[in-house]
Amino acid sequence: MTRPFAPLAALAAFMLATPAASQEAVPLDQATLQGDETIDTPIGEIELTDSYFDEDASRRLFDEMDAQRAAQAYIWSTPLVSAATWRDRQGEAYGTDAPGAFAVLETLKEKRGIVTANLTTPYIFNFTDLSEGPVQIDYPAGQTAGGVLDMWMRPVFDLGLTGPDAGEGATYIVVGPGDDPAAHDQDGVHVYQSETNTVLVGIRILDPDPAYYDTFVADYAMGPVGETSASTFVRGKDVEWSATSPRGLAYWETLAKVLNEEPVREIDKPWMAMLAPLGIVKGEAFAPTARQEKILREAAAMGELMTRNLQVNPRYAEVWWEGTSWYKSFDFTIEQETGTLQQIDERATWFYEAVASSKGMINPTPGAGQVYMTTKRDASGEMLRADRNYVLHVPAEVPVAQFWSLTLYSEATRRPYDNGGTEIADVSLDSRMDQLQVNADGSVDLYVGPDAPEGLESNHLATVGDDGWFVYFRLYGPEAAFFDKTFTLADFQIVE
Incomplete structure (x- = not known):
């Protein structure tokens, strides 16, 4: 019997004993996951010997x-996380971590703490812990909008014009997840259950008369069931703070x-x-x-x-007006789920960019509620930039029962844009402002960018440095022409 040449025998023995490292790696989608195989993966090569991998590969797979x-x-x-950040930082800034204490946010500095705050109406916010027992709210009549939300920012119920009281005032009881709502049933009282221990009570004053604020806070009462008392309203702090996660x-x-x-x-x-x-x-x-x-x-x-x-490219949604880059911001259900799925991407888009939700925000009806339209691109489809000047043409007779507004936000923080201004008009313009210069046909041209057009400074919102921006165009009390889309808002145009 002829013996093989020694070097060849040694080579054959080496090849048989060598693990998969000597084999050419196969792409991940072509891997068989059996025998001796080297697989090319995004975390490097994974080597199989007799279908198993070593401790290093195991560690890398667990890490991935x-x-x-x-x-x-x-x-x-x-x-x-956004709700918890808001609660904790507002409590630190305003001392509203005490039961029944509300932060009243009115100035630009105060509102600049809230993610995509509306800058046209006063805000009143409180976080309440239900783990000690249910809470009763004696809610006053008047032009207000708001609601009670859980810590996932799902509305438990609306308050004011879009709530059961419809602006006429009512008594509400909200119970925690471990309580029984039926135990608190009473004639003429609205009872709701939160799925979280902590709830947010958020209120916006819509009455244009400044004197109504005093009436509202004097009449508002909250506390344990049957033991409501006047709440504390922390006003005039004018402090800088941040609720960005x-x-x-x-x-x-x-x-x-x-x-x-x-x-x-x-x-x-x-x-x-x-x-x-x-x-x-x-x-x-x-x-x-x-x-x-x-x-x-x-x-x-x-x-x-x-x-x-x-947030920038909501792939699950379609633009509201065909041929534009405008999206209806709140584009998911109140429950944040459907019969077949949890709307994780949809709600992340909104709650990264904004805070809170209510029936009036999600499902507005003609003449009631609010609509939030947003865009991040200009008429050519390019991203909006802080170093370019733009103009937005707002047609005459925007279909609103109340008013419209355009507010500028920072993409980095999603809070009202900090361009060095100290007044609300520096970052938000609305149809109720006397300063707006209106065209002869009733339309308005609004300018955003580093340079104000000469003679139209009152219609300008300044951007600075490389702080990217986006806007909300809000319609308060949107009317039929918005819903049937006979009203259209064009994209921002670059001003050369």
């Missing part, structure tokens, strides 16, 4: 799995804290399972390892980039 889950958890948790590890610290405060809804249990390997576990302190912290920091950045992409 946790990173993907964390980035998606950012998108899922956007409304909850934090970045980095602070985002996850906020999420872990609020998850420990609130019950886990059935719909959210899969997300809790995905968060557990990252150190966020209901009932446990958040103390991430170095590995978890690195993954969470990177995932917060990636999750925000993904969410901003949804």
Whole structure:
């Protein structure tokens, strides 16, 4: 029997003993996941020997799995973290972490703390904890809009013109997730249940008479059922603050804290399972390892980039007016879910860009409620830029029962734009302002950019540096011509 040449025998033995590393890597979508195989993946090559991989590959796969889950958890948790950030920072700035205390936001500096705040009407906000028992609200009559929201920013019920009281005033009782609403049934009283322990009470004064504010706060009462008393309204603080959600590890610290405060809804249990390997576990302190912290920091950045992409390019939605870049901002259901899915992308778009929701915002009817239109692009489809000048032509007779407004926001913070101005008119213009210069046909040209057109400074909103911007065009009491789209708003045009 002839023996093989020694070098060839040695080579054959080497090839048989060499693991998959010597094989050419196959693309991930062509992998068989069996035998000896080297697979080219986004996290590098994964080598299989007899269908198994080594500890290094296992570690990298777990890191990738946790990173993907964390980035998606950012998108899922956007409304909850935003609400908790708002509550905590408003409490610090205004002392409204005490029961029954409301922050009254009127000035530009005060309102600049709220994400996409409306700058045309006074805001009144309170966060109330129901874990100590249900709360009764004796709500006054008048021209107001608002509601009670849970910490996912879902409306529990509306107040004022779009609520059950329809502006006539009423008594409400709101109970927590562990309470029984039927136990509080009373004639003439509206009873609702929140799915979270903490609720936001948000109110906007729509009455144009400044004296109505005093009437409203004097008549408003809240407290334990049957024991309501006058609330505290913190007014005139004029302090700078921010309700924009934090970045980095602070985002996850906020999420872990609020998850420990609130019950886990059935719909959210899969997300809790995905968060557990990252150190966020209901009932446990958040103390991430170095590995978890690195993954969470990177995932917060990636999750925000993904969410901003949804905000700028809402792929689930169609533009409102064909041939333009205008979207109806609030484009999902009050419940944030349908019969077949939870509207995670839709609500993340809104709650990254804005805060709060109500029946009047989501499902306005002709003559009542509000519509929020937004755009991030000019007439040529290019992104709006801070270093260019633009004009928006607003036609005469905008179909509104009340008024319209255009407000400028920073893309970085999503809060009212900080261009150095100190007055609301520096970042928001509306149809009730005497300063607006109106064209002969009743239309109005509004300008946004670094340079004000000569003689039209009163119609101009300034942008600065490289702080990207977007706008909300709000219609208060939108009428039929908006809904049937016989009224159209054109895109911003570049001013050369």
